[in-house]
Each structure stands twice: as C-alpha cells, then as structure tokens.
Amino acid sequence: MWSFFRNKKSKDELDSTKMLSLQKYSKESEIEKISNKLKEVLSQTPKEIIFLCVGSDRSTGDSLGPLVGTMIKGKNIPFPVYGTLEEPVHALNIKNVLKEIHKKYGEAFIFGIDASLGDEGQIGYIFIREGPFIPGNAVNKVLPSVGNYHMKAIVNYLDPFSPVQSLNSTRLYTVTILAEIITEIITRVAFDVREPIK
Structure with missing residues (x-):
C-alpha cells in the first residue's frame, strides 16, 4: 500500500487525464479517457509488458x-500477469518475484497495480502515473520500488496512527468495484496493443 497524496494536492489540482473517480457521473467517459x-503508454514501449x-x-x-x-488473467490478456488471489505478490515474496521476472523477461516494462490510502473524500479515485511505486509505504514496510508505470486506486482513508486498521476496515464492495473498473480499462486496451515479444 502507498499513499499517492503525500503532497496534499486537492482533487481539483490532479490531472484529469490521469484520474477517474467512482463518484463522478461521467464514469464511462472517464474510463475511456x-x-x-493506458493504450498510449503500452503502445510506446518495445519491451515485454508485464502486469x-x-x-x-x-x-x-x-x-x-x-x-x-x-x-x-481470466480475460486471457496477451501479457504475463503476476499477482492473483491464488498466487499473490506481497511483502514476503515481491523481491523473489521481481528476480523471476527479470530472469525470464530481462528488462521488461512492468506495469504495477496496487491499492492506496488517501483522504476520505478521495476514496474511489483511480489514477495512472509514470514511474515506480513503493509497495507497503503507508504501513511503513521497506520494499523495493516497482514498475515503469503504475495504476492505483484509493480504497480507504489513511489513518496515520493506524494504517493497518485502515486496510482491514476497508469495504470489500469498494475494492471489488474498483477492481472491476481497472479490469475493464486494461481489457479494453490489451488486445489493441502490439503482440507481446516472445
């Protein structure tokens, strides 16, 4: 977990081309945006794309x-996917998973997906951002930064005194809806991007 909103940016200051929110009525247009x-990002790399x-x-x-x-993975997108309910990628195995990815695919283009904590009014926001993210940062875990690009969704508010409690008290409904939207976004573009390198 990582809180993107370290700089205390307001909702209005965030780049609307990189954000969407469950709270907006124009969900379809935001998903399209x-x-x-994402299609632009994935189309520009010549490297193997890993989710x-x-x-x-x-x-x-x-x-x-x-x-x-x-x-x-259930949508059979044409790219390798690491991290599922059956085989999650988490604090205890992420270093080994990254080694496995680099051994198998070399300098791959890693697109990371993770949950985030933010302000209460930001719950439901999904954003895409260039550069790596740091898993576990909000709960003070020291893990390697990950990815060339990443997508995050704010699943709950960040309680600075008890971030673990913020995670554990998150509504499953919120997480599921956000996961479905992210899956829709990825599925829309995955089959339009060039074929992955074998």
Missing part, C-alpha cells in the same frame, strides 16, 4: 491487486 492513456498486481488476499484493503490480477 484513462483507457486511452504486476501487488497486494495480499489476507487484508480487504490490500486485496485490490490480487483481485485485478485474477480478473485480467
């Missing part, structure tokens, strides 16, 4: 990544 951004879905199925708030991994 972020789908187009790395980080999180644990033992915590409701942290289960977003494994849920998305399971859903997109």
Whole structure:
C-alpha cells in the first residue's frame, strides 16, 4: 500500500487525464479517457509488458491487486500477469518475484497495480502515473520500488496512527468495484496493443 497524496494536492489540482473517480457521473467517459492513456503508454514501449498486481488476499484493503490480477488473467490478456488471489505478490515474496521476472523477461516494462490510502473524500479515485511505486509505504514496510508505470486506486482513508486498521476496515464492495473498473480499462486496451515479444 502507498499513499499517492503525500503532497496534499486537492482533487481539483490532479490531472484529469490521469484520474477517474467512482463518484463522478461521467464514469464511462472517464474510463475511456484513462483507457486511452493506458493504450498510449503500452503502445510506446518495445519491451515485454508485464502486469504486476501487488497486494495480499489476507487484508480487504490490500486485496485490490490480487483481485485485478485474477480478473485480467481470466480475460486471457496477451501479457504475463503476476499477482492473483491464488498466487499473490506481497511483502514476503515481491523481491523473489521481481528476480523471476527479470530472469525470464530481462528488462521488461512492468506495469504495477496496487491499492492506496488517501483522504476520505478521495476514496474511489483511480489514477495512472509514470514511474515506480513503493509497495507497503503507508504501513511503513521497506520494499523495493516497482514498475515503469503504475495504476492505483484509493480504497480507504489513511489513518496515520493506524494504517493497518485502515486496510482491514476497508469495504470489500469498494475494492471489488474498483477492481472491476481497472479490469475493464486494461481489457479494453490489451488486445489493441502490439503482440507481446516472445
């Protein structure tokens, strides 16, 4: 887990081409916007694209990544997917998984997916961002930064005194809806992007 909103940016300051929210009525147009951004990102890399879905199925708030991994794997997207409910990628195995990816695919393009904590009014936001993310940061775990690009969804508010409680008190409904939207975004573009390198 990682809180993207370290700089205390307001909702209005965030780039609308990289954000969508469950709270907006224009969900379809927002999904289309972020789908187009993802297609642009994936189309520009000549490297093998890997989807790395980080999180644990033992915590409701942290289960977003494994849920998305399971859903997109079920859609048979033409790219490798790491991190599912059956085989989650989490704090205890992420270093080994990254080694496995680099051994098998070399310098791959890793697209990370993870849950995030933010302000109460930001619950339901999904954003896509260039660069790596740091899994476990909100709960003070020291893990390697991951990915070339990433997508995160704010599943609950961040209680600075008890971030683990924020994760464990997250509604499964919120996580499931966000996972379904992210899966829809990825599925829309995955089959339009170039064939993966063998």
